[in-house]
Amino acid sequence: MAEDMTLLWGSGSPPCWKVMIALEEKNLQGYNHKLLSFEKMEHKSQEVLDINPRGQLPAFKHGNNIVNESYAACMYLESQFQSQGNKLTPDSPAEQALMYQRMFEGLTFFQKIVDVIYYNWKVPEAERHDSAVERNREALTTEVKLWKGYLEKLGAGSCLAGKSFSMADVVVFPSVAYLFRFGLSAERYPQLAEYYALLKDRPSIKASWPPHWLENPQAQDTLKDI
Numbered sequence: 001m002a003e004d005m006t007l008l009w010g011s012g013s014p015p016c017w018k019v020m021i022a023l024e025e026k027n028l029q030g031y032n033h034k035l036l037s038f039e040k041m042e043h044k045s046q047e048v049l050d051i052n053p054r055g056q057l058p059a060f061k062h063g064n065n066i067v068n069e070s071y072a073a074c075m076y077l078e079s080q081f082q083s084q085g086n087k088l089t090p091d092s093p094a095e096q097a098l099m100y101q102r103m104f105e106g107l108t109f110f111q112k113i114v115d116v117i118y119y120n121w122k123v124p125e126a127e128r129h130d131s132a133v134e135r136n137r138e139a140l141t142t143e144v145k146l147w148k149g150y151l152e153k154l155g156a157g158s159c160l161a162g163k164s165f166s167m168a169d170v171v172v173f174p175s176v177a178y179l180f181r182f183g184l185s186a187e188r189y190p191q192l193a194e195y196y197a198l199l200k201d202r203p204s205i206k207a208s209w210p211p212h213w214l215e216n217p218q219a220q221d222t223l224k225d226i
Helices: 014-025 070-080 093-117 130-154 167-181 190-199 203-207 211-215
Strands: 005-010 032-036 059-062
Touching: 005 014, 014 070, 014 167, 014 203, 059 070, 070 093, 070 167, 093 130, 093 167, 130 190, 167 190
Parallel strands: 005 032
Antiparallel strands: 005 059
């Protein structure tokens, strides 16, 4: 099964990481994969474009089936391999509803992180404004406080949809890890720090940890004031 799968990915990319966590959770180790460099613009190579015409990573193929959007790829893997590996969709209607809610809120969460961290990279120098930077940081602060509240409500030792690890954690944990990689204060957000500590050594997450983070574990301070 895994031998029919190909994943082109970039280190530290949360969308790529989500798919890799899902593959690990479903015991699909042994898939074909290739690490590409964003810095060298390898995500715009013909190899990627043949699978993903948007020139983005991940680029994922299972047999003749192409699923490049990270959420779609994760949900596809859970659907196609329901009886294999770990079950990622709760049976409880309440937990399932919460899982889907948090999953798709995770899209907004990640976008607000990107808006802060990559503002200077995305916006040409002549078009940058201090007011936009401040607005983006305020929006991210509000968002992080929202997730802090979600975890606080669930109580210590909880995952995002309850006590069990679910697809919500597959797709949102990389965003939380990104926050701390870029300097979010664990003292200011203890609930998020506890959640991060709870899951960072989970086998699927540890096995797919971004290799350049392992090589250079020093966190940056971009988000220290959030």
